Amino acid sequence: MMSSVYSTRAGAGLASAINDRGSRVSTPTEDALARKPGIHLGDTVFRTVLYASAGVVVVSLFAILLIMFLGGRQAFETFGLEFIWSTQWNPVKDLYGALPAITGTLITSMIALVIAWPIGFGIAFFLTETCPRPLRSPLGVAVELLAAIPSIVYGMWGFFVLAPFMATYIQPWLTETFAFLPPIGDSFFWFAAPPIGVGLMTASLILAIMILPFIAATTRDVLITTPQLLKDGAYALGATRWETLTGAVIPAVRGSLFGAVFLGLGRALGETMAVVFVIGNATRMPDSLLAPSASIASVVANNFPESEPGSIKLAVLLALGFILFVVSFGVLAVARLLLRQERMS
């Protein structure tokens, strides 16, 4: 079973050729072929290295899951499964719950996605269909380069430029305009909050700006790989560009398009540096969309310096990491399955 395709194919071909000629002289080639296939030292070593490397990938993933779980076990043991939906966060009394961080992560990622996806899709459509041809390639490269900028740069810009702008212009306007919205229960007031600049909304915007080039680039890749035949067929029937997109292209690559969105979501969920600067780092349940809050990643990065090895706080951070990993794993798995489906067909 382990014998390689290469050696058996080559061996069979050459050996029979020699037999056909009826040669009885033992050549070095013949000697080599007479050796059993599959136990060649070079091939064995080579394959072992390759298998071991492939093993490293699989082991890494499960090791991350296991180490996070083992490290965070103390938190689950102390607070029970309730840890996941408990809203307390009191470092003085060492009482912790995950829900504030989970809420912050979900709200910021969702708002970011809702903002970034339509714009990213628009950019992708523009780049593949309506953009003048000479500009397509340079603009496409520009988008991909922007996706490569380190997230800490986005975080800094958010902290020094976007947060003051939000505090001065956007937040007072939001508070005033949406004052009519009735609060949810007596704990969530939509946009009613003092305009301090940092908070859920600013973090969402920074996340949106950060994943925008990423979503645009992956969506563009999907649109570009659509078979030209499909588009030509639609155009031949007299469809406009937009009708070709909605009637022919999107139905054909729907899975991949969702895959690109989920990849963007995966990025937003785990993003640390862009968020930690602008979310306000207040680990409590947000009482409005403008309130300072925290995400799992920001809580972990922010509280880590004060967490002694072996302390319950460190266990809490690892447990939070475990939760984030499980959620990201789910989102990324869906993304990859959606993207693969199209690649196969």
Place this chain on the structure above:
Amino acid sequence: MRTLTRSHKARYARRHAVDFFMSALCMLAAGIGLVLLGLILWMLLSRGLAGLSLTVFTNSMASPDANGGLANAIVGSLIQVGIGTLFGAPLGMAIGIYLSEVGKKGRIASAVRFVNDILLSAPSVLIGLFVYQIAVAPFGGFSAIAGSIALALLAMPIVARTTEDILRLVPDAYRDGAIALGSRENQVIRKVVLPAAFGGILTGVLLAVARIAGETAPLIFTSLGNSNWSTDVTRPMASLPIAIYRYAGSPYPEWVSLAWTGALIITVGVLLLNILSRLSHALIAGRHAS
């Protein structure tokens, strides 16, 4: 007949109006996106260039009034990214070779490919926590080597993915030719397939370097940062992203200015690496086409 034509005309006009409107919206989206990102780059350039001077590259980090630079952070980043690439890149290449040449479409290879794709986009903050648990906590201290391990874990799946993609572009005729000459599997891969794809694999490595050079979160948990000059890999080491993180949140204008300059240096470096890898990729693609 006439009514039919008229309704056709109306329909035609409406369809094209929708097309025009949606195309304009998409163009607007592209405009908004480019303006926003242009604003960020402009801010980075103007604030970063303001603090740029030779002392940034010659002096180590120091107190706000002592004319400090980022020399130790730049060297620390180079060391950690270098070691990380040294470990992560060969490992990634081996995985890519396995996926493309040995595992192919088999069940195990599909599983490995899937896991690799997940690792590729896994939150880097978790990689940092993981390496803290296995390489910092048990050995009782933060170290540059732990930071390098975290960066290697981040580089590995990137290189694996690009290597597989590139190897798949090597025509099967190359492999068949080598087999027909009686080559063994490892000879086919080492002497024919890999040389043909060498440039492309290098491109992937450059992309991975660009990606890990800007990583901040994993280093918070592993190499910690260091405000003094240190090249000892068993001890905490400074790095450019960590220096930016510390300085940007500080109350001293000198430090904030240095943080902008550091951010500019790192962004320019990352973009240059990306452009370089693109150019080499284009050159290789051009050679294959001719």
